Structure formats: C-alpha cells, structure tokens
Amino acid sequence: MNESTAPNTGDHLKESGSHLKESKAHAVQAAEELRAAASEKAQQLKSAATSKADHLRESASSTGNRLRTAAVDRKDRISHLTEEKIAVTKERAKQYHETGEQYVRDNPTKAICTALGVGFVVGLLFRR
Incomplete structure (x- = not known):
C-alpha cells in the first residue's frame, strides 16, 4: 500500500502545485x-x-x-440723472x-430793514 499511495501523493502534490500556479x-x-479598471475610472473622473x-x-x-455691464449701465444712468438734477437746481437757483x-x-x-432784522x-443767537 505504501508504494501505491506514494505515487498518488506525488500526483496530488503536482496537481495542487498546478492549481496553485x-x-x-x-x-x-x-x-x-x-x-486597469481603476486607472480608467480615475481618468474618467478627472475628465468629468x-x-x-x-x-x-x-x-x-x-x-x-453681465454684472459688469449692468454696473456700468447703472452708473451711466445715475450720472445722467445727477447731471439733469444739477442743471435743474442751477436753473432754479438762478431764477x-x-x-x-x-x-x-x-x-x-x-429789503434793507428785513436784512437788518x-x-x-x-x-x-450766536452770542448765547
């Protein structure tokens, strides 16, 4: 029996070694x-x-x-309105x-009596 089991054990070892490889x-x-899949996924994530x-x-x-354009437009409108108000105020002061x-x-x-009063x-008022 020993002789018959010895060759079988060697075959089993070879088979085990083969399965292991x-x-x-x-x-x-x-x-x-x-x-490779992880590298591809990393590349996809980097691209995304x-x-x-x-x-x-x-x-x-x-x-x-858009904000810069809106700010410039607003500044121009305010500047124009301010110029108009200044012109109106100057005209009223002149009148x-x-x-x-x-x-x-x-x-x-x-007029002189009113100014003196x-x-x-x-x-x-300033003396007090």
Whole structure:
C-alpha cells in the first residue's frame, strides 16, 4: 500500500502545485484588470471634473461680464440723472436769485430793514 499511495501523493502534490500556479495566475490577471479598471475610472473622473470646472469657469465669467455691464449701465444712468438734477437746481437757483434781485430793486427799504432784522436775530443767537 505504501508504494501505491506514494505515487498518488506525488500526483496530488503536482496537481495542487498546478492549481496553485493557475490560481496565482488568475489572481495576478484579476489584479491587473482591477488596476486597469481603476486607472480608467480615475481618468474618467478627472475628465468629468475638468469638464465641470471649465463649465463653471465659463459660467462665472459670463455672470461677471453681465454684472459688469449692468454696473456700468447703472452708473451711466445715475450720472445722467445727477447731471439733469444739477442743471435743474442751477436753473432754479438762478431764477430765485433773479427774483430776489428784482424784489430788492422794487422794495429797497423793506429789503434793507428785513436784512437788518435777520442779522440782528442771528447775532443774538450766536452770542448765547
């Protein structure tokens, strides 16, 4: 029996060694496939992130340009309105000045007495 089992044991060892080599080869191949799949997925993620970053950059640039244009338009409108208000105010001041001069020409005594009275009251207020 020993002699008949000895060759079988050697065959089993060879078979086990062969299975072990095949398993190792499969494990190496699976590891390489997994590494390749992981590398491909990383490349896809990198590409998607780059694409998204480019899209966000373009969107931010577009929004910045729209805001800049709106700000310039608003500034121009405010500047125009301010110029109009200044012109109207100057015209009114000129009219009041002319009206005042005409009043003083028409009523010189009354104007002088009014000016003296106002001056006296203001002088009293500043003394205190």
